[in-house]
Amino acid sequence: DQQVKQNSPSLSVQEGRISILNCDYTNSMFDYFLWYKKYPAEGPTFLISISSIKDKNEDGRFTVFLNKSAKHLSLHIVPSQPGDSAVYFCAAPNAGGTSYGKLTFGQGTILTVHP
């Protein structure tokens, strides 16, 4: 059961334009979401997070939007830079129970930013 889904395996964007990465979830108990960026041969790096009490969180070029009714979140990168080329994962920690704190990851989206 894929509780966090990233339906686009890849995204290609021109430098300077906006990159929009999407993520859907099915578990309505999720109330916090994180985005991680991963370069080859490295571990995932935390990028930005959002709590379900907000619908938007911004950090520099990165903005995450949350639509709870649609169970959908998106990561916007503006402007996109070639160094942003990486795999992006959305993730959600369990809201409670015995697996508190574990992260459920989406399958990832490969972002390529062309100069």
Added chain:
Amino acid sequence: DSGVTQTPKHLITATGQRVTLRCSPRSGDLSVYWYQQSLDQGLQFLIQYYNGEERAKGNILERFSAQQFPDLHSELNLSSLELGDSALYFCASSVVGAGGYNEQFFGPGTRLTVL
């Protein structure tokens, strides 16, 4: 550099063998998480330890076990290895194990190849 260290970086072994992966969390982090990333499965949660005690279990095989020592470093033991165990194994750490969300910081991973 996330502050989480993992050794070894690469490990090549044969089917039926046993290996131990080691993780040192960031200074001050009490929680350690283990994840497996295989080609077709994405990042899958295996197990979590908090201050020496097992806190949560995910899709961890019975052939796999882990422990967290008094100095908070953790080891993941994989035995009776099969070809399908070939994957990247990531360790992550966070400040807390329960009560509030904190992002998890990931190590660089150990690439295990079973021949």
